[in-house]
Amino acid sequence: MALDQPAEISNEPKARLRAASGRSTASGLFRYGMTLPTIVALALVVGFPLLFALFVSTHAYDLTEGGIGEFTGWANYAKTLRDDLFLNAARNTAVLAVSVVVIELCVALGLSLLLNRPGLRFRNVYLAILLIPLLISPIAVGMIWRLLLHPELGAINWAMGLVGLPKQEWLSGQNTAMPTIVGVDVWHETSLMIVIILAGLTALPKDPIEAAAVDGATAWQTLRTVTLPLLTPVLVVAVLIRLIAAMKTYDLIYILTRGGPGSATETISYLIWKNAFTSLDMGNAAAASFLLLVVIMILTVIMVRVTRVGSES
Template structure:
């Protein structure tokens, strides 16, 4: 009887030991992560909290920190040019994301074909834009689209088309920015979609081929459904970066002509560094941050459901 009770007691001790070891492992794991957590808190959380505190104050650089105004800066921003700037940002985001996705998906499907030769060479050339900084790309395209010295106007004049003021024409400025953005950012979506295609299992494709499905049917009913998680991640990343677009706008158009190409990020820059109103600039930045967080949460929920 005594031996039975001792045998029965042994598992409970081992279970308790495993539980204690689990707590010890979690403690040491948290302990080793603390330096990273502290650094992130100082580098990310600290400036965010300080920026939010500034957005609740009157803060003009020439006069210094003023009174606590709570949400007055947000009310002023929402009552001024923010609607038109937001519309420009959403329009630019929607256009570039849709066009870049279609181009990147088409190129990825082409590169994934088994009959294609020199695939590595084509992929290397297509990856060149992602290796260049946006400032260098913007300077290059500013020279190419220069109304007097640019090669684009020279080419269209040769074929009999009148020369255009690409970045100075209100009807062409946004379209020109879209073209430059497509050339710059399509490579990122391409490499993500191509990597997703290469990781897909080939058994469903072979089974569909044996059943008599053509190439379009395989793409629609087999490849794209399996690629859906990669597509959602790619669209999420590109939409977030497009919403925060600033560098190309700054280098190409400065938000002009007028405010045709002014995005939310450039609007925050204009308030903070031209009008020197740091409080309102911080308020615009937090409105943009809120929009990005909401969009990210929605897309993550869609990904989780799929």
């Protein structure tokens, strides 16, 4: 009996280990069970349409000819890449995206630096006012600016007339339509960059900035040699977020210009909609969608890597 007792004692840790393992397995199964509905919903809402669009992009799918036709492989992609309308839309998309991102970055960085000044009175009031455009839906923004920019009844042309300036065809002029859309987008989306950059500024370590002040650095020298290098990962993320969103711009184009005059403001997203629901050529529309998706995925991977490097540093 005395010899058997150590064996019983030595078995107790094994029993506790098995019990803990069972609880861990049950807990893991419970977590997976709780996330299963979300996974199924994402698979139905995102996965199935994505796979179906990929299927459509490799087939002749024209609704005017009775639906899905024969398998065409990469023919839709080749046709899209050779299409002058797609190349024009890609060029317009690049011009729009780069223009709004550069302007928004400069404006947002300047305003964020002003809002981050120590001792600034009514800081929250200023920030709340600057965030108002971001709270308005893009469709409402488009409708508001369409009224303001009306050539005869718009408030902007009326104000220009008061100071003796000629009226402008803001949305129908070949040389004014795209700059006008850029301006409306900057008005609407700069607030998002302000939020991101201001959050980055408030999270910066104070020691390097205080050390620069002790060394006699001016405000400009501190900004150029200390603040901006520390803020670079945040700026890159802000730029990539806005670049991705700007490349998908559709709603402002639809409300303000419908891609006109001619095709001067057609973006890839608007061209996809027009091919799918005006020309009813689903195959080419799906191919253009995946070409845009590839570019956005590349930018997303870059953003994730920059964010990871910034968090590690």
